[in-house]
Amino acid sequence: MxxxxxxxxxxxxxxxxxxxxxxxxxxxxxxxxxxxxxxxxxxxxxxxxxxxxxxxxxxxxxxxxxxxxxxxxxxxxxxxxxxxxxxxxxxxxxxxxxxxxxxxxxxxxxxxxxxxxxxxxxxxxxxxxxxxxxxxxxxxxxxxxxxxxxxxxxxxxxxxxxxxxxxxxxxxxxxxxxxxxxxxxxxxxxxxxxxxxxxxxxxxxxxxxxQLAAQLESQAQAYHQLQTQSTLLEATNQIIQAISGTLSFETLPAQVVRQVEQALDDWDIYHVGLFLLSTENADDGNDRAVLKAATSEAGRLAVETGYGMEVNTESPIGKAIIRRHASILSAEECQQTSQLGALALPHTRSEIVLPLQSGEEVIGVLDIHSSKENAFSTENLVLFQALAHQVATAIRNAQLFSRTNALLEEVQDIQRRYLGEAWRELLSRQPIQAISSSSLDDLHQDPSIQAMRRQALTKGETIVHSNDLGKASEPTKNTGLHKNGNGVASMIMPLKLRGQVIGTITVCDPRSRRRWTEAEINMAETIAEQTALTIENLRLLEETQRRAAQERLVSEIAGQVRASLNPDTVLKTTIRELGRALGAEVASIEIMPPPQERPNGSHSNGNGNTGMKSEQS
Incomplete structure (x- = not known):
C-alpha cells in the first residue's frame, strides 16, 4: 500500500x-x-x-x-x-x-x-x-x-x-x-x-x-469532512456506551435523547425526539408514532400530553417509517413541519429524521433538530443511520428484557401459587404444626415472637432480636428488632422455595446479654435454605410415590376388569374395586339406553327400562 x-x-x-x-x-x-x-x-x-x-x-x-x-x-x-x-x-x-x-x-x-x-x-x-x-x-x-x-x-x-x-x-x-x-x-x-x-x-x-489552491481547498474540505465523521463516530461511541447498560424500557428513551443532545453538541442540537410505534388508540387499527421522550421544553410538554401522529407520508416522521430511510430537511421544509401538535419548534434551521430499524422491523424514529442551517449533510448520513441502528438495537433489547421479566414474573407467580396449593394439600393430609428442640413452647406462644414470625412470613426476610442492644459488638444485619417480655434473643428465618414462603425456623436463646453475630445469621439462613429445599424434595418424592400408587391401583383395577368376559362380572368387579380404592361404602353402576328421536323433534328414553348393578363395598 x-x-x-x-x-x-x-x-x-x-x-x-x-x-x-x-x-x-x-x-x-x-x-x-x-x-x-x-x-x-x-x-x-x-x-x-x-x-x-x-x-x-x-x-x-x-x-x-x-x-x-x-x-x-x-x-x-x-x-x-x-x-x-x-x-x-x-x-x-x-x-x-x-x-x-x-x-x-x-x-x-x-x-x-x-x-x-x-x-x-x-x-x-x-x-x-x-x-x-x-x-x-x-x-x-x-x-x-x-x-x-x-x-x-x-x-x-x-x-x-x-x-x-x-x-x-x-x-x-x-x-x-x-x-x-x-x-x-x-x-x-x-x-x-x-x-x-x-x-x-x-x-x-x-x-x-x-490547481494547488483547488487541491488545498479540496484537502481542507476532505479534512473537515474527516474531522466531522471522526467527531460523529466518537459521539456515537459515547451514546452507545451510555445506553448499552440500561435495560429499563421505562427510562431508556429519556436517556437516549439526553445522550444524543449532549454528544452532538457540535451540531447545535436543541431538540431530540424519540418516537416509537404503537397500535394503541390508533384509528382503524393503523400504527401511530408516539413521542416517548424529548429534550426541548415543547417536546417534554408533548410527551406529557401523549402526543402522537398517524403513520403516513404527510409528515417526515411517517415518511421515514414507511420508506425506511433517513431524510434531511432544509430550513424552508423545517418551517412547515417543525411543530409537535400545537407546540412549535421555532429555532429549527435543519432537521434529520432517522428510522429506528431493528432487523427488518421499524420500531420508531429518532428526530434531531439543529438551530444551525445545513448542520446535516448527505456525506454523514450513513454514520447517523448507524447511530440510529445502535439506538434501535438498545431499545429492542430493553423491550425484550422487559417482556422477559414480565413473563418471568408471571411464571414465578404461577409457580408460587402451585407451591402454595401443593403445600396446603400436603398439610391437609399430613398436618405439621411446630417442631421444637426443647420445652420452650411458651416462647413460641409469646406475642412478640409471633409478631416476628408473621413479619418473616410476610416480608420473606430474616428477623433478628438481641437482648443486648446497648453493647458494642460485631454489626448484624437486623431486619427487625423487637423486645419481648422475656428478653429472649430470637432469630426467625423464612423457609423459602422460589420466592414462596412455606414456613419459618425460630431460634431462641434465653441467656442474657446475647447478640447474634453476622456469621451466625448467615449460617442460620443457609441452613434454612437447605432445609426448605430438602422439604420440597421430600414433598415431591411423596407426591411421586402417591401418584405411582394411584397409577398402580388403576392398572390393577383395569386388569381385573379386562380379565372377565361376563358383563355382570365386569360391572361387579368395577364397583367393588372402585369403592375399595376410594374408601366408599356404597358404589353402583347404572346403564341407560340412548334416547330416541321423535317425529316432532323431541327425545324419548325408550321404554323406560334401565339396568343397574350395585354392590356393598
Whole structure:
C-alpha cells in the first residue's frame, strides 16, 4: 500500500521530465532551422555581393576561384539542411561544424580583422543552445585553441596571409553587416524562445497555483469532512456506551435523547425526539408514532400530553417509517413541519429524521433538530443511520428484557401459587404444626415472637432480636428488632422455595446479654435454605410415590376388569374395586339406553327400562 503513492509520483516525475525533454528538442530544432536559414541567406548575399563588387576589377574565373571555398561550404550546407530523414542533432552538428569551418577560413585569411573573432564568439552561445552544456564547453575550448593556434601561426610566419580583393570584400561584408544580421538571426530565436519559455512558465505557474489552491481547498474540505465523521463516530461511541447498560424500557428513551443532545453538541442540537410505534388508540387499527421522550421544553410538554401522529407520508416522521430511510430537511421544509401538535419548534434551521430499524422491523424514529442551517449533510448520513441502528438495537433489547421479566414474573407467580396449593394439600393430609428442640413452647406462644414470625412470613426476610442492644459488638444485619417480655434473643428465618414462603425456623436463646453475630445469621439462613429445599424434595418424592400408587391401583383395577368376559362380572368387579380404592361404602353402576328421536323433534328414553348393578363395598 505504501509503494503505490511512490509509484504514482515516480510516473508523474518521469512524464514531466519527458515533456521537458521533448520541448527542449523542439526548440533546438527551431533554432537550428533559423540558424541554417540565416547562414544560407547570409552566405548567398556575401557570395553575390563579393562577385559583383569584384567583377570590375577581376576576371570572373579568378573571382570564382577565390570564392570557391565559400561556395563549396554554402552548397554543402544547403544539401545538409535539406537532406530528408536526418536526425535533428545530426543536422545541428553539421551546422555547427560548417560555421566553425567558415570562422577558420575568415581567421586564416584575415587574422587581424575582427570578423573571425566575432564569428567564434557568436559560435559559442550557439553551440550551448543547440548541443547543451557539454557541447558548449567543447566549443569554447575548440574556439580558444583555434584562435590561439591561428594567431600563433601568423606570428611565427607559418601562415602567410595573402590578401585578395575577394577576401577583403568578404571581410568587409562580415565586419560591417553580415555578422550583425547573423547575430540577429541567432539571438532572435534564442530570446524569443526564452520569452516564450518565461510566458509559458508564468502561465504554468499560474495554472499550478490555481490547481494547488483547488487541491488545498479540496484537502481542507476532505479534512473537515474527516474531522466531522471522526467527531460523529466518537459521539456515537459515547451514546452507545451510555445506553448499552440500561435495560429499563421505562427510562431508556429519556436517556437516549439526553445522550444524543449532549454528544452532538457540535451540531447545535436543541431538540431530540424519540418516537416509537404503537397500535394503541390508533384509528382503524393503523400504527401511530408516539413521542416517548424529548429534550426541548415543547417536546417534554408533548410527551406529557401523549402526543402522537398517524403513520403516513404527510409528515417526515411517517415518511421515514414507511420508506425506511433517513431524510434531511432544509430550513424552508423545517418551517412547515417543525411543530409537535400545537407546540412549535421555532429555532429549527435543519432537521434529520432517522428510522429506528431493528432487523427488518421499524420500531420508531429518532428526530434531531439543529438551530444551525445545513448542520446535516448527505456525506454523514450513513454514520447517523448507524447511530440510529445502535439506538434501535438498545431499545429492542430493553423491550425484550422487559417482556422477559414480565413473563418471568408471571411464571414465578404461577409457580408460587402451585407451591402454595401443593403445600396446603400436603398439610391437609399430613398436618405439621411446630417442631421444637426443647420445652420452650411458651416462647413460641409469646406475642412478640409471633409478631416476628408473621413479619418473616410476610416480608420473606430474616428477623433478628438481641437482648443486648446497648453493647458494642460485631454489626448484624437486623431486619427487625423487637423486645419481648422475656428478653429472649430470637432469630426467625423464612423457609423459602422460589420466592414462596412455606414456613419459618425460630431460634431462641434465653441467656442474657446475647447478640447474634453476622456469621451466625448467615449460617442460620443457609441452613434454612437447605432445609426448605430438602422439604420440597421430600414433598415431591411423596407426591411421586402417591401418584405411582394411584397409577398402580388403576392398572390393577383395569386388569381385573379386562380379565372377565361376563358383563355382570365386569360391572361387579368395577364397583367393588372402585369403592375399595376410594374408601366408599356404597358404589353402583347404572346403564341407560340412548334416547330416541321423535317425529316432532323431541327425545324419548325408550321404554323406560334401565339396568343397574350395585354392590356393598
Amino acid at each position: 505504501s509503494q503505490q503513492p511512490e509509484t504514482k509520483q515516480a510516473k508523474h516525475t518521469n512524464a514531466t521530465t519527458t515533456d521537458w525533454q521533448a520541448e527542449i528538442t523542439r526548440r533546438r530544432a527551431r533554432t537550428t532551422a533559423h540558424l541554417w536559414g540565416a547562414m544560407l541567406v547570409g552566405g548567398a548575399v556575401t557570395i553575390l555581393t563579393a562577385y559583383f563588387v569584384a567583377t570590375p576589377r577581376l576576371e570572373p574565373r579568378e573571382i570564382v576561384t577565390q570564392l570557391a571555398p565559400l561556395i563549396a561550404i554554402w552548397f554543402f550546407m544547403l544539401v545538409w539542411g535539406i537532406w530528408p530523414k536526418m536526425a535533428e542533432h545530426h543536422r545541428a552538428t553539421g551546422v555547427i561544424s560548417l560555421s566553425y569551418l567558415v570562422g577558420v577560413i575568415i581567421l586564416v585569411q584575415s587574422p587581424n580583422s575582427a570578423g573571425g573573432q566575432i564569428w567564434f564568439l557568436m559560435l559559442i552561445p550557439t553551440v550551448f543552445v543547440l548541443s547543451g552544456k557539454r557541447g558548449g564547453i567543447i566549443a569554447s575550448m575548440a574556439s580558444l585553441l583555434t584562435y590561439g593556434a591561428v594567431t600563433l601561426a601568423h606570428r611565427l610566419g607559418w601562415i602567410v596571409p595573402r590578401p585578395s580583393l575577394v577576401a577583403t570584400i568578404v571581410n568587409t561584408i562580415y565586419t560591417n553587416g553580415l555578422l550583425f544580421i547573423l547575430a540577429l538571426a541567432i539571438l532572435t530565436p534564442i530570446f524569443s524562445s526564452l520569452t516564450r519559455s518565461w510566458v509559458k512558465t508564468a502561465q504554468g505557474a499560474q495554472t499550478a497555483n490555481r
